[in-house]
Amino acid sequence: MASTAGTAPVAVTDIKETKDASGRRRGRVGYLLLLPAVIWLGLFFVVPFYSLVATSLFDPSGSDSRGYEMTYHVANYWNAIQDYKGPLLRSLLYAGIATGICLVLGYVLAYAIAFKAGRWKNLMLVLVIAPFFTSFLVRTLSWKLILADDGFVVDALQTLHLLGDDGRLLATPVAVVAGLTYNFLPFMVLPLFASIDKIDHRLIEASGDLYANPIVGFFRVTWPLSLPGVVSGTLLTFIPSAGDYINAQLLGSPNQRMVGSVIQSLFTDANNYPAAAALSMILMLLVLVMVLLFVRRAGTEELL
Amino acid sequence: MTWVRKHLVLILGLLVLVYTFIPIFVVVLMSFNDPASRLIYRFDGFTLHNWANPCEDPSMCEALGRSIQIGLLSTLGATILGTLAAFALVRHSFRGRSVANLVIFLPMAAPEIVLGSSLLALFVGAGFAGQLGFWTILIAHIMFCLSFVVVTVRSRLAGMTDTLEQAAADLYATPAQTFWRVTFPLVFPGILGAALLSFSLSFDDFIITNLNAGNTTTFPMYVWGVAQRGVPMQVNVVGTVMFLVSVVIVVGGELNSRRRAKALS
Incomplete structure (x- = not known):
């Protein structure tokens, strides 16, 4: 101490940690805190993903009991696309339509909560999430009852002649899309709300002062400012719906399977691991392309 | 009519x-x-039979018990690992931040069927095909809950300024005292929210679980099974109870924070 006295204030030499511009501490503690989570994700997310890639390139003539040979059999991918074009396109289409409907419904709800609910804002937000704490499968089963052939929805649509006398909803794509829309709605509402709630209300008022009618004001001010929420809500709804098969299986018809269902049965019923892995990879790549396109607009930090 | 026009958005929102x-x-x-x-x-x-005999099918209650057990254990694991990671990401700077961010973000961006089939490919490749069951489900659940915990706790932490912590340090609190008396209570609502989210994600998961469960049955898997061959009405009793419990927890939390806000003002 004696040697430093008079040259530097004691307090400065006492500080063991330095902070960077954003106020974050440097040093080893950060790594130690992060390590357990990263190891877990490394072992059970990154490594498995590698196994999936490897499995998708195995020789398809192998089997579970005889083992597989690594032959870099890229043809697995072409075969999977050829064989399962239908389910792949159907998944993207159903998920796309469901996401679109979710966006409309979710936007109305999020906007109402953010701007119109006043002191009931938090309560309404809670009510949005509450129904989704009930088991996903039990909820989906109740759609089976709501859309049943002798149910009130079908009756009402038949009375209005929107549906023929022998028309039905259950076991049709309509029921599957309805189920997807319902089950993934909160994934749309919450990010939308987070974004809309942040909008400075004065900007919307200003657009009115500048003689924009409410509709023009909405499309020129509110909508662009809510885009980060639109982007993350769309992704968070589209991704799980594209991979989902619960709705398709419980509400749809058995000959209109979605890709998730095909992957599942290739793994567990057919034991055709290479084809299942290849199909899984194709789904992942399709989703990844979409995420990247969106991330270029919003940035990952914004998405979280 | 003008009243309807004025409140149109709110009415539509309430309809949704x-x-x-x-x-x-x-x-x-x-x-x-x-x-x-x-x-x-x-x-x-109408009957009260289902409520009086919730475990008429013992295999349902067995599956339910297993789901609760897995839910609690994976919540514990994911909340601890995720909270530590969130502190690291918000409070510490180090190389490889963006890689860490990406590894944490990707499990949320991948369809469940892909996560589930990757894990299955690993377990089978590593020769664990025969041991699929409770432990493999638990491993999978901690994995997919982890990212959601990090994101939830991180947003709570990022919204906090460190003025109170600085004040504690100025008042001669040791770093440990500051952490347990100031930082932790402030972050706790975020951690609690993350834990509740984890539990419900784990309890409700079907797609990943179904691939990695072997012969073990969780509650969602039980419902899936009976959906093909006739559903016992007791699954709706479970559904109702889950709904009521979550409403009590969430509304209770909301009232609590309202009361606190009132006490502060």
Whole structure:
């Protein structure tokens, strides 16, 4: 101490940690805190993903009991696309339509909560999430009852002649899309709300002062400012719906399977691991392309 | 009419909210259903039988118990690992931040079927095909809950300024005292929220679980199984109870924070 006295204030030499511009501490503690989570994700997310890639390139003539040979059999991918074009396109289409409907419904709800609910804002937000704490499968089963052939929805649509006398909803794509829309709605509402709630209300008022009618004001001010929420809500709804098969299986018809269902049965019923892995990879790549396109607009930090 | 026009958005919003509750209404109704046949899923008559005999099918309660057990254990694991990581990401700077961010973000961006089939490919490749069950489900659940915990706790931490912590340090609190008396209580609501989210994600998961469960059955897997061969109405009792419990927790939390806000002002 004696040697430093008079040259530097004691307090400065006492500080063991330095902070960077954003106020974050440097040093080893950060790594130690992060390590357990990263190891877990490394072992059970990154490594498995590698196994999936490897499995998708195995020789398809192998089997579970005889083992597989690594032959870099890229043809697995072409075969999977050829064989399962239908389910792949159907998944993207159903998920796309469901996401679109979710966006409309979710936007109305999020906007109402953010701007119109006043002191009931938090309560309404809670009510949005509450129904989704009930088991996903039990909820989906109740759609089976709501859309049943002798149910009130079908009756009402038949009375209005929107549906023929022998028309039905259950076991049709309509029921599957309805189920997807319902089950993934909160994934749309919450990010939308987070974004809309942040909008400075004065900007919307200003657009009115500048003689924009409410509709023009909405499309020129509110909508662009809510885009980060639109982007993350769309992704968070589209991704799980594209991979989902619960709705398709419980509400749809058995000959209109979605890709998730095909992957599942290739793994567990057919034991055709290479084809299942290849199909899984194709789904992942399709989703990844979409995420990247969106991330270029919003940035990952914004998405979280 | 002008009143309707003025409140149009709110009315539409409330209609959407009502829509989200329709299936819940059906679940509650069906929990009192006295079915004429197991194969037709419709309301045939009122009974309290299902509520009085929730475990009529013992395999349902067994599956339910297992789901609760897995839910609690994976919540514990994911909340601890995720909270530590969130502190690291918000409070510490180090190389490889963006890689860490990406590894944490990607599991949320991948479809469940892809996560599930990757894990299955690993377990089978590593020779664990015969041991699929409780432990492999737990491993998978901690994995997919982890990212959601990090994101939830991180947003709570990022919204906090460190003025109170600086004040504690100025008042001669040791770093440990500052952490346990100031930082932790402030972050706790975020951690609690993350834990609740984890539990419900784990409890409700079907797609990943189904691939990695072997012969073990969780509650969602039980419902899936009976959906093909006739649903016992007791699953709606479970659904109703889950709904009520979550409403009590969430509304209770909301009232609590309101009371606190009032006490502060």
